Amino acid sequence: MSASSDGGRAVGLLRRLGELFVRAFLTTTSFLFGVPAQPRRLPRWRWLTRSDESNWRFALVFGAVYLVYLAWAHMHHEPWRDETHPWIVAREAESYWDILMGDRRYDGHPPGWYWTLRLTTLVTRDVWGLHATTMAVSTAAAVLFLRFAPFARPLRLLLVSGYLLAYEYGVLSRNYTLGVLFVFAFASAVRPLRPRPLLLGLLLAGVALSSVYGAILACALLLVLLAESTAFVHREPPGTVGVVVERNALAAAFIVLVAVAVALWSCRPPDPNPYAPGVTFTSVNYAGFEASLTRLAWSVLPLRVDDDITYWSLTDQVWRDYPDLFHYARWGLLGAMLICLAASPVELVAFALGASAIALVALTVYPGSSRHWGHYYILFLALCWTARSRKLLRRGWLIPIVLCVIGLFQSESLFFAARLDARYVFSGGSEAAARLREKDVARLPIVGGPDWAMPAVMVGLDRTFISCETEERNQTLVFHGRRRTCTPHDLLRKAMEVSEHRGGPVLVLMIGSLPTWGKGAKVELLMRTRKPTVVAEDFAIYRVERMQPAPPASATH
Numbered sequence: 001m002s003a004s005s006d007g008g009r010a011v012g013l014l015r016r017l018g019e020l021f022v023r024a025f026l027t028t029t030s031f032l033f034g035v036p037a038q039p040r041r042l043p044r045w046r047w048l049t050r051s052d053e054s055n056w057r058f059a060l061v062f063g064a065v066y067l068v069y070l071a072w073a074h075m076h077h078e079p080w081r082d083e084t085h086p087w088i089v090a091r092e093a094e095s096y097w098d099i100l101m102g103d104r105r106y107d108g109h110p111p112g113w114y115w116t117l118r119l120t121t122l123v124t125r126d127v128w129g130l131h132a133t134t135m136a137v138s139t140a141a142a143v144l145f146l147r148f149a150p151f152a153r154p155l156r157l158l159l160v161s162g163y164l165l166a167y168e169y170g171v172l173s174r175n176y177t178l179g180v181l182f183v184f185a186f187a188s189a190v191r192p193l194r195p196r197p198l199l200l201g202l203l204l205a206g207v208a209l210s211s212v213y214g215a216i217l218a219c220a221l222l223l224v225l226l227a228e229s230t231a232f233v234h235r236e237p238p239g240t241v242g243v244v245v246e247r248n249a250l251a252a253a254f255i256v257l258v259a260v261a262v263a264l265w266s267c268r269p270p271d272p273n274p275y276a277p278g279v280t281f282t283s284v285n286y287a288g289f290e291a292s293l294t295r296l297a298w299s300v301l302p303l304r305v306d307d308d309i310t311y312w313s314l315t316d317q318v319w320r321d322y323p324d325l326f327h328y329a330r331w332g333l334l335g336a337m338l339i340c341l342a343a344s345p346v347e348l349v350a351f352a353l354g355a356s357a358i359a360l361v362a363l364t365v366y367p368g369s370s371r372h373w374g375h376y377y378i379l380f381l382a383l384c385w386t387a388r389s390r391k392l393l394r395r396g397w398l399i400p401i402v403l404c405v406i407g408l409f410q411s412e413s414l415f416f417a418a419r420l421d422a423r424y425v426f427s428g429g430s431e432a433a434a435r436l437r438e439k440d441v442a443r444l445p446i447v448g449g450p451d452w453a454m455p456a457v458m459v460g461l462d463r464t465f466i467s468c469e470t471e472e473r474n475q476t477l478v479f480h481g482r483r484r485t486c487t488p489h490d491l492l493r494k495a496m497e498v499s500e501h502r503g504g505p506v507l508v509l510m511i512g513s514l515p516t517w518g519k520g521a522k523v524e525l526l527m528r529t530r531k532p533t534v535v536a537e538d539f540a541i542y543r544v545e546r547m548q549p550a551p552p553a554s555a556t557h
Contacts, residue, residue: 049152059147066160067139073171073418074131080427080535081452083173084459087130088476090117091462105270106479108366110263112209113175127459134173141165141181148188150388155400155407159381162410163302164374167417176371179210179217183378186221187385190228200225201252205259213358213375215263220354220379222256224386225249227346271481283363292359297330299373300380300406302413304420311420312534315370336402337380343396344387354379377406421534428529429456432509432539435527436461441507441543447495448509449486451477456537457509465509468494489515492544496521499546508542520547 053059085107093099099114116137120129142160149156160166169177186203189196204225208218229249283291295315303318304311311317319326341348358375362368384399425431436442436457448454449468455476458465464473468486477483486494492514499506505522508514514523522545529539 063143076422138170158407163413179214182206197249208259304416347383427537433460505545
């Protein structure tokens with residue numbers, strides 16, 4: 001009798017433990033991933049935590065604050081060669097077709113950003129147009145995020161104030177900013193009760209035409225578009241299930257795939273050259289996976305310190321001192337990002353495929369830096385956005401907690417990046433251009449080298465220079481195979497030839513110093529830009545005049 005009662009109590013205990021486990025599991029799942037939200041009226045004192053905006057007031061007010069920050073940051077930021085080169089290409093292009101088929105194809109970027117800059121060049125050719133375009137695009141992206149992102153107001157403000165959104169894609173004038181705008185516009189337009197597949201397809205086409213990474217994001221987000229436009233229906237005989245896809249969704253998918261194909265095709269140079277080495281798969285292994293995981297953590301969880309000029313170039317500025325902690329941080333970050341999307345299989349698959357493609361590009365084509373790896377973060381943020389919009393997971397806390405942690409890292413990094421950008425000279429190009437506009441040298445021809453540094457200066461002059469590497473006249477460089485090595489000695493020899501031909505002095509614009517020439521040349525150093533600069537664009541300007549016949553070319557040729 002006692003044995004039977006003991007067995008009954010044990011069974012009852014196990015039943016109660018099982019019920020407690022199931023209840024705890026359901027409670028934890030509900031807390032982390034949320035349950036479908038019910039319409040409810042928030043008390044007035046909870047206005048701060050609302051995640052749905054009924055009008056544009058909040059977005060426009062803080063969007064204006066964001067624009068003021070951008071204006072201040074751009075006033076203290078000297079654009080470097082990678083920023084000014086697309087502006088010069090757009091400014092000098094004969095038409096939009098010329099941008100698609102011309103020298104832009106050597107740059108490795110689709111034409112979307114160049115087309116956007118071309119619109120601004122119709123208003124002004126001055127470099128402030130580049131700053132204005134970047135501020136307009138970045139502010140529009142921030143306003144869309146503040147208006148439509150399904151996160152609490154403090155979290156939205158925190159994320160907008162992050163390093164990637166407000167510095168890499170806000171202060172630096174790069175094509176990736178345009179991709180962020182189209183991604184946020186796509187996420188804003190994803191509404192289950194109001195499907196608009198054609199609009200979504202056009203927005204993803206804009207994402208694809210912004211960069212190679214944008215093409216990857218467009219393909220990943222296409223899965224969300226198709227999921228919104230696909231339904232499973234029961235058919236006869238019983239047990240048969242069919243798939244129905246909206247016709248407009250198929251048209252949208254076609255638009256996206258065509259845009260991706262154009263983007264990838266337009267990035268291939270028209271002729272083989274050493275500046276487009278191709279694809280190599282030697283790094284696709286476990287070590288490559290570890291490197292990709294490291295890049296993910298560097299870009300999503302950045303840390304920076306004050307008074308360090310390497311704040312932009314060295315992405316591991318702080319983490320390198322804590323390798324053991326960083327090892328756990330990067331694995332924890334990857335796990336947290338995957339678990340955040342686990343409640344929405346479509347977004348989970350989209351992130352896995354998109355992140356894998358970004359990693360593959362970094363391993364096989366170009367390793368990149370924070371501005372490239374930041375697309376991990378943009379993809380994750382957009383998928384968290386669409387997951388909460390499509391599934392109405394308003395009260396789940398896992399996504400807000402993870403995004404809050406990421407936002408704190410991003411905001412810390414932005415604070416020091418903006419502070420240091422105002423303290424240090426980012427590039428010496430603006431200062432060199434100001435000197436070259438002065439009356440005593442404004443009409444003298446310019447011999448410049450190396451070519452890759454010239455766009456930072458020539459953007460402020462709107463005039464050509466004589467390239468030592470190609471013997472051509474241009475305002476910027478072209479990454480074709482006709483370029484050859486040009487040493488400082490070769491640069492001086494070229495300046496002597498030009499001086500002899502025109503019978504007067506010429507200017508030499510370079511990074512570094514000219515060698516001594518002897519009595520056959522009159523070489524005068526006019527200026528050196530302030531040092532140090534963040535991107536090592538420290539220019540020197542010389543006035544050179546031929547005094548006697550130049551010696552033969554150096555042995556480097």
